[in-house]
Structure formats: C-alpha cells, structure tokens
Amino acid sequence: MKGRGLFSKRNNEPIDLHEIDDLIERGLDNDEIAKELGIPKVHVDRMIQDIDKDF
Incomplete structure (x- = not known):
C-alpha cells in the first residue's frame, strides 16, 4: 500500500x-x-x- 502503510491496532506492526x-x-x-x-x-x-491487482 502507498503512504504511511497500515498498522495493526494490537501491536502497532505493519501488516503485510x-x-x-x-x-x-x-x-x-x-x-x-x-478481527484477526x-x-x-x-x-x-x-x-x-x-492482491487481486497483483495476480
């Protein structure tokens, strides 16, 4: 994703x-x-x- 990226609310790690x-x-x-x-x-x-764009 472009920009800052997306981070999980739980552990503040980037989501791949x-x-x-x-x-x-x-x-x-x-x-x-x-939820996960x-x-x-x-x-x-x-x-x-x-993901659909990539495949």
Missing part, C-alpha cells in the same frame, strides 16, 4: 499483504480477517483489491 493472503487461503472472510489483524474491514477490502 501476504498475511491477508494466508488468512484468505485458510477460509476466513473479510470480517474475520479484520485488528484493523477495519474497509482496509481489508482495499488490501484484497491490491
């Missing part, structure tokens, strides 16, 4: 697109991914769009 991709492969939906990473669902949706 590979983390979201891994959770998607495990079968989690966007709401569950947002501690970020808003809107950000998950945007990051998934970034």
Whole structure:
C-alpha cells in the first residue's frame, strides 16, 4: 500500500499483504480477517483489491 502503510491496532506492526493472503487461503472472510489483524474491514477490502491487482 502507498503512504504511511497500515498498522495493526494490537501491536502497532505493519501488516503485510501476504498475511491477508494466508488468512484468505485458510477460509476466513473479510470480517474475520479484520478481527484477526485488528484493523477495519474497509482496509481489508482495499488490501484484497491490491492482491487481486497483483495476480
């Protein structure tokens, strides 16, 4: 992602697109991914769009 980047609310570490991709492969939906990473669902949706652009 461009700009500051996206950080988890829990541990203030940057979130990698590979983390979201891994959770998607495990079968989690966007709401569950947002809860797991501690970020808003809107950000998950945007990051998934970034993943789709790359593939």
